[in-house]
Amino acid sequence: MPIDSSLINRSNLYKKFSSKIFHNPYLDRTLVSFQGNKQAPFSSWFKYREGFSEKLVTYLLQELKPQPGILLDPFSGSGSSLFAASALGWQSIGIELLPVGIFATKSRLASQKINVNSLNTVIWDLKTINFLDYYNQTDTFNHIAITQGAFSSINEEKLIGYLFYCNNYILDDDIRSLLLYAAFCILEDISYTRKDGQYLRWDTRSGRSKGKNEFNKGEILNFDNAIHQKLKQIASDLDVSSIQLDLFKNSLSLQDPVEKPEPKLFQGSCLEILPTIEESSIDFVITSPPYANRYDYTRTYALELAFLGCSEEKVKHLRQTMLSCTVENRDKRNYLENYYTIIGGYQDFLKIDLTFQNQAALQEVLLILENYGSEGKLNNKNITRMLRNYFYEMCFVIYELARILKAGGIVAMVNDNVRYAGEEIPVDLILSDIAESFGLVTRHIWILGQGKGNSSQQMGNHGRSELRKCVYIWEKPAL
Ligand SMILES: C[S@@+](CC[C@H](N)C(=O)[O-])C[C@H]1O[C@@H](n2cnc3c(N)ncnc32)[C@H](O)[C@@H]1O
Structure with a gap:
């Protein structure tokens, strides 16, 4: 069957990665969502629905890098990856912008x-x-x-x-x-x-x-x-x-207890903090960025933000500073250009900007959505802008992750594909391709739950095909 010309770049991308996409039976939706924390002490105190489970972090570390080192989560939320990694002896570092996740992480630290x-x-x-x-x-x-x-x-x-x-x-x-x-x-x-x-x-x-x-x-x-x-x-x-701690201390076990380094938290936007982290200094990144799904954290967590003393202005400012994932987000290109210029990274900025422009599958789908927008087929005309901003900013995040990873280091990213006006946006493939442009290699795109991996014919405007929810594993090649 000939491939619809409007899908050609997405189909090519699918072909490029198809051998890496498979169902990992260990990963199910409970494990990859807050549900997996429901019974867990500490993490079940506050329902941070956007969190993943600590069991997922334990699984990924034990499976992919059992030897502890330095772990980073640039979207650390309530700190699931930080605390789970620390329990296995990792020095963990988080970055979080929203006061909600910051307060949850600090309170958990205080509780210890x-x-x-x-x-x-x-x-x-x-x-x-x-x-x-x-x-x-x-x-x-x-x-x-x-x-x-x-x-x-x-x-x-x-x-x-x-x-x-x-x-x-x-x-x-x-x-x-x-x-x-x-x-x-x-x-x-x-x-x-x-x-x-x-x-x-x-x-x-x-x-x-x-x-x-x-x-x-x-x-x-x-x-x-x-x-x-x-x-x-x-x-x-x-x-x-x-x-449990007393029993452990009093046990006659001759084994050394695992030292649990206290997680460190940077407060602010990872778009600004990542470029300040030293090159080749991180062994493992586990993260889940906001999804490109219009979810508005600043509205959903308005009660908690108000409790923490955030004013109306502060909430609006947070909304704009967060990684773009709502139709209200304005673009951050000028801001990023200025920021990279100030920190002496203008060449990096140009490289990242170009990588975004050259991502053919992304530009293909943006163009289609733009046309849908002018034909009134999108239920909000700013959806295309949101997606453009989302991927633009993710290019910066991924570039920095590739830079700060040590050779042999790994990124594990949890994210969902999305669909607007029936048009699938293969977030997993687009982000993996961007990661490869910055020197990372895609090891796996693990699909969760029922997902069987869309065939190339299923891409594009097929409203009923199942959207992939994935964990991607990227690696920085050893020297
Ligand atoms: C999917 S959640 C991650 C949840 C986390 N894995 C957990 O288990 O709690 C995405 C997080 O990214 C944060 N975030 C959004 N934009 C950010 C930015 N520019 N810098 C740092 N964090 C940001 C959000 O506040 C949210 O907590």
Whole structure:
């Protein structure tokens, strides 16, 4: 069957990588998503739905590089890769922009330093406290427009009272941080909202939703129940881990315990931080960038951002600074050109820019989508701009990863393919091809779950074919 000329570059790319694409039976959707952390201590305290499981990280390290070294996650989120790698003796380094992931990572670090007996005493005392006694009308929850009315007034007053009590009566810094984190972890449960990808969904009981469809999110926990349950969960996980640690220390085992270097976290955009990392200094990168799926972290996590004191302006600024994955993102070309010029990397900038322009399969699909846009076939006219920005910025990320990896180093990236107006964007193939332009070699494109790998004929405008969800493994050739 002749190949549709509008698919030619994507078909060629598919042929180039087809021998690398296969189903890895070990990887399923649970393992590669937050679901895999559901029962896990620490990582299950806060539902960071965009996270992958720590078991995935353990699997990848044990399978691909059992000898510990230095691991980097440039989109570290709640820190799954950092903590899982550290448990295996790796020095791990994360980069994260959103205060939500930063707070989750720091709180987990603080929890590891806590005296569990003191925490249990504080939690016990908290049970006797009526948080309304500490509510003062001059203290308010720092709402932004999209969080106004998210809590019933009783839940909001109790939350404010609890925060006041923790901030003023809990003297131990680590215990105080953990108590504040417990409140952060229950915000969705005590609110009228449900996280829903592109936005916050509002329960009809809030009186706020204007949509045609009524929405009932189920039980809305009252603040006291929610906070005590969360504190119980945290204390019990910490109890178990401290007992395990004591047993380990007292065991007569002659084996050296694995040293667990404390993860390090850089706060800011990886587009700026990666270029500052020394060349050939990293052994392993495990990461999952935002997907090109219009998911808006700054809206979905608005309650948590407001809790952390982010103003309206700050939230808008974060939205624009994040890797482009929403239709609102403006392009960062000028900003990146300036930045690379300032740090003395203008030649690098030109090389990366050219690699983007020369990615034939990407340009092919962008052109098609552009035409769809002018014909009114896209449900948002900025989808093409979003995809262009997404891949443009990912070119910078991948270039820097290739530069800072040691020879023999590995990148494992989790990402999903996407489809707009029925047109498949083979994110896995395009990013792997970009990685190869920067000297990396694609070892595997592992498909998850049911995915069987699309045939070249399935590419393009075939709305019902299954989209690949993948883990790509790229390697920097040994010298
Ligand atoms: C798919 S999530 C990664 C989740 C992580 N693997 C985990 O298990 O928690 C992508 C992360 O990238 C972060 N991010 C987006 N743009 C960024 C940027 N420019 N620099 C650093 N982090 C960014 C988001 O805030 C989000 O936490």
